[in-house]
Amino acid sequence: MLHPYNQTIKWSKLLGSQLIHKPKPALSHFRYVTRWFCGACLLTVTLGLNAFCVATTALAATVVSPASEPVVAALTVNATSADSATRATGATSADSTAISGNSTGHETTRDNIAHDAHDAHDAHATNAAPARTLVGVELLAHPTGATPHFDLSKHSVVLNNGQVMPLLGLGTWTLSSAEAAECVYTAIKDGYRLFDTAQYYGTQRGVGEGIRRAIAEGLVTRAEVFVTTKLTPYGFSDFDEAIVACNQEIGLDYIDLMLIHQSGSREQELYAAIERAVAKGIVHTLGISNYYDQESISKVIAQATMLPAVIQNENHIFYQNNELKNYLAPYGIVLESYYPLGGRGHTARALNHPTIQAMAQKHQATPAQVMLRWHLQAGFLPIPGSHNLEHIKENYGAFALTLSAEEMEEIAKLNTNEHYETW
Ligand SMILES: NC(=O)c1ccc[n+]([C@@H]2O[C@H](COP(=O)([O-])OP(=O)(O)OC[C@H]3O[C@@H](n4cnc5c(N)ncnc54)[C@H](OP(=O)(O)O)[C@@H]3O)[C@@H](O)[C@H]2O)c1
Numbered sequence: 001m002l003h004p005y006n007q008t009i010k011w012s013k014l015l016g017s018q019l020i021h022k023p024k025p026a027l028s029h030f031r032y033v034t035r036w037f038c039g040a041c042l043l044t045v046t047l048g049l050n051a052f053c054v055a056t057t058a059l060a061a062t063v064v065s066p067a068s069e070p071v072v073a074a075l076t077v078n079a080t081s082a083d084s085a086t087r088a089t090g091a092t093s094a095d096s097t098a099i100s101g102n103s104t105g106h107e108t109t110r111d112n113i114a115h116d117a118h119d120a121h122d123a124h125a126t127n128a129a130p131a132r133t134l135v136g137v138e139l140l141a142h143p144t145g146a147t148p149h150f151d152l153s154k155h156s157v158v159l160n161n162g163q164v165m166p167l168l169g170l171g172t173w174t175l176s177s178a179e180a181a182e183c184v185y186t187a188i189k190d191g192y193r194l195f196d197t198a199q200y201y202g203t204q205r206g207v208g209e210g211i212r213r214a215i216a217e218g219l220v221t222r223a224e225v226f227v228t229t230k231l232t233p234y235g236f237s238d239f240d241e242a243i244v245a246c247n248q249e250i251g252l253d254y255i256d257l258m259l260i261h262q263s264g265s266r267e268q269e270l271y272a273a274i275e276r277a278v279a280k281g282i283v284h285t286l287g288i289s290n291y292y293d294q295e296s297i298s299k300v301i302a303q304a305t306m307l308p309a310v311i312q313n314e315n316h317i318f319y320q321n322n323e324l325k326n327y328l329a330p331y332g333i334v335l336e337s338y339y340p341l342g343g344r345g346h347t348a349r350a351l352n353h354p355t356i357q358a359m360a361q362k363h364q365a366t367p368a369q370v371m372l373r374w375h376l377q378a379g380f381l382p383i384p385g386s387h388n389l390e391h392i393k394e395n396y397g398a399f400a401l402t403l404s405a406e407e408m409e410e411i412a413k414l415n416t417n418e419h420y421e422t423w
Helices: 004-020 029-064 082-086 093-100 110-126 177-190 204-216 239-250 267-280 294-300 322-331 347-351 354-362 367-377 389-400 405-412
Strands: 131-133 138-140 149-151 156-158 164-166 169-171 194-196 226-231 255-260 283-289 310-314 334-338 380-382
Touching: 169 177, 177 204, 177 389, 194 204, 204 226, 204 239, 226 239, 226 310, 239 255, 239 267, 255 267, 255 310, 267 283, 267 294, 310 322, 322 334, 347 367, 354 367, 354 405, 367 380, 367 389, 367 405
Parallel strands: 169 194, 194 226, 226 255, 255 283, 283 310, 310 334, 334 380
Antiparallel strands: 131 138, 149 156, 156 164
16 A cells, blocks of 8 residues: 555545646536535545555554653663662761662662662663763763762762762782882772772782772771772783783782773773673773873774773873863763872972962861862762882871862862873
């Protein structure tokens, strides 16, 4: 059967030919009037049929379709563990459940986790959150349905995969493995729950050791600490094996966050391997590091099915990543600040800046605490590095002061977009 539209055209053409072509002289008056009458009837019937079809189609659409537009769901939630909901530093599990807002409160098993992730995804789809194009594929805005919730009172943030990440961590670059073990163990006593290492740093074993010691002494549980490590997208013949090796070296059952250390020709291959590790539960959250613009981010996740939750970049008062931060906000991707005190070899410039010095004096705090507090209030996760136990304790004191909106604005003005590292 012809589509009503085509049918109308056909009948209109037929009728048109009757209207345009003059009756042959031989045609009787009666036959001429009859043709006109039949033509008019046909037109009326066709138009009526057409209107009926249109109305029926519209009605069917209203009944069958959901209220909202379907959303292209290319994103897989990269959460694998609801236990992070209990990780909020210093928070009770009830508190942290409230933070995540997505926790179901049931016992954490891999099945439940997958179910939670599925629910989050479904809920998101039915809410018809706008699909956004981060790369060639459409990616949903993050499944928790809100921008990452920084809760400074609980020292944690809920990531775009529902995982809870502590807000201020200890960096371990340049430390020996033994130093890392000692610093991490002491930092846990000071309140730290986030620790940054990398396969490249050679501190994975030490970080694991320090944490295991604290767990053994009952200072923390595994679920309360959060370990980040990184792999370079080169130097390994098999990334799946390399991830397993990192996990074994750290020795804490799973890795909370695994980052691609920096861009490289095999970055998509590594990204896919981390996605597989997330699916297996070896890694809980996926992220990238040293990606500063849309182009490089689009490239690394061109084949991705999971959105990164964290991007770790050089970030300090002189290089504030503002454009990138605004770009990432709709996806709920948070920026973790390495070089939060201005970077190795450059910290004196930041620590001695008159604006920072004046604020430190006013708040009876130290310049490092002022800068770290700026990171926290600006929505960044700083990971100051130190092998000095006094500095480590001092830095966690950033939670104890509050900068005013004017002070935040003053520090924002120090941005000169100076970027020390180019890797
Ligand atoms: N993804 C990447 O490519 C990448 C690159 C670089 C770093 N990172 C990570 O980010 C972490 C932080 O970066 P970073 O350690 O190089 O730079 P940073 O945190 O900006 O600065 C570290 C320097 O500041 C000093 N410091 C720490 N606390 C201080 C305080 N309260 N007062 C005065 N000085 C203080 C440290 O010396 P003391 O030891 O004497 O305290 C150290 O020399 C690294 O440890 C690493 O985990 C990642």
